[in-house]
Amino acid sequence: MRTIPLRSTQEAKNKKVLEAQKIEDQQKIIDDNNNKQIAVDAEAAAAAAAAAAAPPPEEAPKQYPKRMTMLVVGIDNSGKSTFLKTICGDEDPKTAPTVGFNPVSLNLGGSNVSFYDIGGGAKIRDIWDSYYHDVHGVIYMVDSTSSDMKYAEACKVAKETLGHSYIQGKPLLFVCNKIDAAAARDVEEVKEDINVFEPPGGNVKCVGLNAHPMKTKDKQIDERIDPALEWLFDTVAADFENIKKRVESDCELEKQKQEEEKRIKDRRVMRKSISKAYGVDGEDVEDAFSQEDGEEFLAQEIGFMKAEELEEDGKEVAKLVGYQKLALMMVGGMFAPISSKKKRYTWAEIKSYVLAIRGEVGLN
C-alpha cells in the first residue's frame, strides 16, 4: 500500500533544499580545515563524518484520531473509485461503475481512515443520504469534462447533497477531476456553478486534479492529491471532538428517523393484512386461518407448544386480526420480539393498536 507522505509538496521541497544546504555546509567545514592544515584528531574526524552521513532526524509523525470516516460522493463517472484506488497505490486503476457502496480503508500509522465510496448512478443516489450522518468529512467529486447535460445534472445533485443538514459544516474537499483533459472546465467556473465557497482558513477546499495517474503529464500520481488529502485529514483532526459529537447526535437523529419510518411501514403492513383477513379496503381475502389454526399459529410464534397455552388476551388479538397469517406474525413479534433490544408490548397495548387500525379500515 502506498504511504501518503502527509507533508505538503512545498514543505517536502523546502526540506530537500535544507538537506542539500546542510551537506554543502559540512563539506565547507572539511575544506576549511584542510586548507588551514589543522591537525585533526582521527577519532573526532571519524565521528564528524559519521554524523554528516547520518540521515536527518525523522519528523515526528502526525497524530490523527484513531478512526476517521470520509464520504466520497459525486455522480457516476466522476472518478471516485479511481481516486480511491490511486491513493491506495494502484498506478493504473481500472474501474467499473460502483453498484451500491464500497468501503475503502487507508492506514495512516496509528490511525485508520475509512472512505465510503458510493455509486453515483441515478438509481443508486437514493442510498447516499443513509451514509451522511456517519461521516467526519466529505470528498465531493465532479467530472470537469462532462457534457453540458451531464454537468447540469452534476451541479444540481451537488447542490442538494452539499446542502443536506448532515453534510453542511463538515470539512469538505471539493474535487474537480480530470482537470488536465482538453475539455475540462475551470475550477473557478465549477465552484461558481455549484455555489461552493472556500473561505480562507475555513473547512472547505476546492482542488482541480487528475485522479487517474495515467492521465497526468508525467504518468505519475498527481502531486496535488496528497496535499489535498492532508488538508482534509488535518481539518477533520483539528475539530475532531466537535465533529465526533455532531456525528453522535446525527446518528441518534437518524436512528429515531429510521424507527419512525419502520413504525409507519409496519402500520401500513398491518392495515393491509387486516384488510386481507376481511376482504376490505380494496383487498381480496388472503391467508386467513380458521380460529383453531390461527390460535395455534400465534401460540407457536411466541414460543408455546399448544394453542391452549395462549392467554385469553392473546386469543382476542388473534381474532381481531382475523387470524391473518402475516398479522399474526406481526403481533407475535410485538409480544415476544426475537431481539432483546426491541420493545416488548403487552397484549393490552397490542389490542389497542389493532383496534385503531381496524377503525381506519372501517371494521369497528
Ligand SMILES: Nc1nc2c(ncn2[C@@H]2O[C@H](COP(=O)(O)OP(=O)(O)OP(=O)(O)O)[C@@H](O)[C@H]2O)c(=O)[nH]1
Ligand atoms: N481523463 C481522466 N479520466 C479519469 C480520471 N479519473 C477517472 N477517470 C475515468 O473516469 C471513468 C469513471 O471513473 P470511476 O472512478 O469509475 O468513476 P466513479 O465516480 O467511481 O463512477 P460510479 O462508480 O459510477 O459512481 C473511468 O473511465 C476512469 O478511468 C482522470 O483523472 N482523468
Ligand SMILES: [Mg+2]
Ligand atoms: Mg465508482
